[in-house]
Amino acid sequence: MATVTLSNVVKRFGAFTVVHGASMDIKDGEFVVFVGPSGCGKSTLLRMVAGLEDISGGDIAIGGKLVNDVEPAERGIAMVFQSYALYPHMSVEQNLSFGLRMTGNPKADTDRRVKRAAEILRISELMERRPKKLSGGQRQRVAIGRAIVREPQVFLFDEPLSNLDAELRVQMRVEISRLHKELGATMIYVTHDQTEAMTLADRIVVLRAGHIEQIGRPLDLYDNPDNLFVAGFVGSPKMNFIKAHIVGQDARGVVVELAGQDNARIVQPLTDVTPEVGSKVIVGVRPEHFGGAGEGDTDLVVAIDVIEHLGGTSFLYARTKNGEDVVIQRDAAKVPTTSEITVSIRKSYLFDEKGLRLR
Amino acid sequence: MRNRNATAYRFLTPYLLIFAIFWVWPIISSFIISFQATRTVPWRFAPSFNWGRLIGDPAFFNALKNTLLILVIQVPVMIALAMVMAVLLNSPLLKARGLYRFAFFAPVVVGEVAYSAVFRLMFSLDFGIVNKLLNSIGLPKIDWFSNVTPAMALIMIAVTWRWAGYNAIILLAGMQSIPEDVYEAATLDRVSKLKQFFYITLPLLKPVIVFCLVLSIIGTMQLFTEPFLITERGGPGGGTETLGLLLYRQGFRSLNFGYASAVAYTMAGLAIAITLLQLWLTREKQ
Numbered sequence: 236m237a238t239v240t241l242s243n244v245v246k247r248f249g250a251f252t253v254v255h256g257a258s259m260d261i262k263d264g265e266f267v268v269f270v271g272p273s274g275c276g277k278s279t280l281l282r283m284v285a286g287l288e289d290i291s292g293g294d295i296a297i298g299g300k301l302v303n304d305v306e307p308a309e310r311g312i313a314m315v316f317q318s319y320a321l322y323p324h325m326s327v328e329q330n331l332s333f334g335l336r337m338t339g340n341p342k343a344d345t346d347r348r349v350k351r352a353a354e355i356l357r358i359s360e361l362m363e364r365r366p367k368k369l370s371g372g373q374r375q376r377v378a379i380g381r382a383i384v385r386e387p388q389v390f391l392f393d394e395p396l397s398n399l400d401a402e403l404r405v406q407m408r409v410e411i412s413r414l415h416k417e418l419g420a421t422m423i424y425v426t427h428d429q430t431e432a433m434t435l436a437d438r439i440v441v442l443r444a445g446h447i448e449q450i451g452r453p454l455d456l457y458d459n460p461d462n463l464f465v466a467g468f469v470g471s472p473k474m475n476f477i478k479a480h481i482v483g484q485d486a487r488g489v490v491v492e493l494a495g496q497d498n499a500r501i502v503q504p505l506t507d508v509t510p511e512v513g514s515k516v517i518v519g520v521r522p523e524h525f526g527g528a529g530e531g532d533t534d535l536v537v538a539i540d541v542i543e544h545l546g547g548t549s550f551l552y553a554r555t556k557n558g559e560d561v562v563i564q565r566d567a568a569k570v571p572t573t574s575e576i577t578v579s580i581r582k583s584y585l586f587d588e589k590g591l592r593l594r
Numbered sequence: 595m596r597n598r599n600a601t602a603y604r605f606l607t608p609y610l611l612i613f614a615i616f617w618v619w620p621i622i623s624s625f626i627i628s629f630q631a632t633r634t635v636p637w638r639f640a641p642s643f644n645w646g647r648l649i650g651d652p653a654f655f656n657a658l659k660n661t662l663l664i665l666v667i668q669v670p671v672m673i674a675l676a677m678v679m680a681v682l683l684n685s686p687l688l689k690a691r692g693l694y695r696f697a698f699f700a701p702v703v704v705g706e707v708a709y710s711a712v713f714r715l716m717f718s719l720d721f722g723i724v725n726k727l728l729n730s731i732g733l734p735k736i737d738w739f740s741n742v743t744p745a746m747a748l749i750m751i752a753v754t755w756r757w758a759g760y761n762a763i764i765l766l767a768g769m770q771s772i773p774e775d776v777y778e779a780a781t782l783d784r785v786s787k788l789k790q791f792f793y794i795t796l797p798l799l800k801p802v803i804v805f806c807l808v809l810s811i812i813g814t815m816q817l818f819t820e821p822f823l824i825t826e827r828g829g830p831g832g833g834t835e836t837l838g839l840l841l842y843r844q845g846f847r848s849l850n851f852g853y854a855s856a857v858a859y860t861m862a863g864l865a866i867a868i869t870l871l872q873l874w875l876t877r878e879k880q
């Protein structure tokens with residue numbers, strides 16, 4: 236087990252910079268998830284930690300040891316690939332033991348490790364099969380088993396669940412969580428799926444276009460996003476964004492008027508900054524932070540387009556008077572019957588025009 | 595449905611006619627001819643006339659020996675060489691990959707006569723560049739055309755030169771279809787590049803290698819151009835005569851069609867037998 240430290244890591248492909256100075260400290264035994272939209276540089280960052288990709292600038296240390304020029308094989312890491320990357324011509328047993336056999340590990344120890352990995356992942360019955368004869372979920376287990384057998388200090392996962400169907404994905408997610416508890420190893424996990432990130436991570440690193448947008452615990456990101464991107468990326472359905480402008484200041488904080496809605500004003504307590512009167516801002520409201528009429532600062536009248544019933548809760552897809560789309564969460568018991576309802580804003584976030592959080 | 599099939603076959607008729615006349619009929623016809631004595635007029639049915647002669651003909655066994663000798667030495671050497679070329683072509687370090695790919699493939703499209711003429715010049719006793727090179731590194735000149743062993747070696751070198759690149763391109767295509775992440779996984783598994791080649795590339799390439807072997811075996815069984823043009827009709831003194839040459843000599847020089855047909859069927863039969871053996875030896879074990 237080991238810490239992983241990235242200091243200002245840069246990756247360029249030719250003239251094209253893919254990772255712009257990423258820094259983070261990953262603690263021993265921590266489960267860190269890199270999340271972000273496709274093409275934002277998650278895999279590249281992970282592959283640099285693995286050593287499969289050279290770094291163009293900065294430093295990477297594993298277990299306190301600088302590994303910039305250390306061969307991938309010597310970094311004490313194991314990686315699970317999105318495509319599983321199993322050896323197609325070998326049985327499951329051979330897939331698991333290949334690396335150890337090739338490096339002259341004593342046979343008894345190899346057998347012990349393979350047996351243990353097979354038990355942890357419940358694939359003992361599949362040992363003689365070729366990958367071709369396995370289901371997606373079974374292949375995934377074998378790929379993880381191959382990583383376990385290495386007994387690495389750090390596990391790296393690159394979108395390991397994205398080729399599985401939804402149900403299996405949930406099941407494997409739980410198993411990976413269990414595995415992390417059982418092995419206690421440091422794990423870095425890449426995904427574009429914010430639900431996966433929220434459920435698995437001790438800490439999440441949100442990436443966009445090669446920049447780290449925010450690093451934090453799942454609920455910190457949810458409750459306290461640093462910017463519009465993180466606010467919109469974390470949480471499902473997304474946070475609603477409503478255009479607004481500053482109209483003044485009162486004892487509780489700045490007064491914000493929502494665009495196109497007469498007299499719809501909310502008050503935001505701000506400690507760090509005081510935006511100028513008249514400056515444009517964006518108000519972010521999570522679906523569950525809409526209350527009934529009179530429960531918050533202001534009431535909004537919205538027209539409902541579609542209602543999605545999920546059982547316990549329902550989501551109302553609606554529009555404000557000036558045509559901004561909003562999604563509102565309601566208990567199933569409180570789903571309105573009229574096509575127009577009045578809602579209040581119980582809690583909101585304020586962002587400036589550049590998307591930075593105002594607080 | 596049946597109607598549409600009929601239409602399709604009508605469109606295919608011209609091709610099928612030509613195929614029947616120039617492919618199917620000669621194959622059947624030569625089978626029949628191989629059982630006939632064709633040096634009497636009229637030809638008559640005499641099963642032992644050609645086949646009986648074949649079994650006791652020293653010229654046939656000489657040609658068979660030469661053909662198999664070339665097969666056994668040249669084919670494995672060429673495939674091994676093709677594999678080395680494919681690995682080099684596949685190397686990320688290589689610059690101007692397209693140029694090499696073209697260069698390796700070019701021998702196949704060069705005219706046979708031109709290529710043979712160039713080889714005769716290159717290996718000529720007194721002016722050939724090969725002997726000049728041998729001399730320059732202190733080795734004696736070799737008379738490539740007058741002695742059997744060097745002549746056989748020359749045939750093998752020429753055939754290898756012509757077909758190694760072709761096989762390398764096929765092997766390269768096979769190599770490029772192996773996913774990169776399998777090698778990355780092996781690298782992280784601490785498996786060396788050399789072991790990756792022997793334990794991943796070779797086994798995954800096996801079907802392609804078998805394909806190349808089968809093609810080469812069939813090709814070498816029919817070997818004709820090189821011994822005909824380079825060592826002048828199987829010279830010296832029949833020392834490089836192959837089954838293909840024997841067939842040609844019997845059929846088109848001695849006009850002994852019955853015997854030539856028997857040789858042709860022997861060649862085809864041997865090629866099929868060796869190929870089947872090869873497929874059986876390399877079959878996927880479950």
Ligand SMILES: Nc1ncnc2c1ncn2[C@@H]1O[C@H](COP(=O)(O)OP(=O)(O)O)[C@@H](O)[C@H]1O
Nearest residue numbers: 248251253271272273274275276277278279280
């Ligand atoms: N070998 C490469 N050469 C050039 N560009 C690359 C290479 N690998 C990745 N990229 C680019 O880097 C960016 C990030 O890629 P990647 O890390 O795979 O994204 P993600 O895993 O977040 O989807 C993409 O724009 C991709 O096109």
Ligand SMILES: [Mg+2]
Nearest residue numbers: 277278279394
């Ligand atoms: Mg990726």
